Amino acid sequence: MxxxxxxxxxxxxxxxxxxxxxxxxxxxxxxxxxxxxxxxxxxxxxxxxxxxxxxxxxxxxxxxxxEGRQHVVVEIPRGHQQLDYFAPAGQWVPRGAVLRCLIDDSAEGEPVIHIDDHELSLREFGGLLRTYAGWGMRIVFVEDDDADPPLVEIRDLENGEAAHDWR
Incomplete structure (x- = not known):
């Protein structure tokens, strides 16, 4: 639930x-x-x-x-660390509210999330997400972790239509 x-x-x-x-x-x-x-x-x-x-x-x-105010999130600029290690919890935590990351897989076929110089297992990444428990999240898939935020269109897709387009 x-x-x-x-x-x-x-x-x-x-x-x-x-x-x-x-x-x-x-x-x-x-x-x-x-x-x-x-x-x-x-x-x-x-x-x-x-x-x-x-x-x-x-x-x-x-x-x-x-009320009447816009929610503004902070994205840590490129070249600055997006994560801090929080020793009491034994996990990485996001410094900002936007994370640039790259999804890869390990030799064992398990997902690996790269954030800056850090390689996080799915479990470690899940721990990082837990710091925002109760919040919503929007995931935008981009070409790589250096990509600028893309234009987002809100609409349904026709059968077989690609979810990405370059214009």
């Missing part, structure tokens, strides 16, 4: 429990993971309705912060 983001809701659609100074908000919809929502030392004096009102207000505020 595809996970869904938490959304503004009512008490009829969630259960609320307490854990220390935080509330655990569990949606009736199993596609939404429980949310641990920090309240503070006054949590014992808050009703479930007050906790949910604060939580819904935080969702409204987050939405208002981005």
């Amino acid at each position: 595809r996970p869904r983001r938490p959304y503004i809701t009512t008490l009829a659609d969630v259960t609320i429990s307490r854990s220390g100074e935080s509330a655990v908000i569990t949606y009736g919809d199993p596609a939404v993971r429980p949310v641990v929502f920090a309240i503070g030392p006054d949590i014992d004096r808050c009703s479930d309705a007050e906790i949910l009102a604060r939580f819904n207000d935080s969702l409204y505020a987050a939405r208002a912060k981005t």
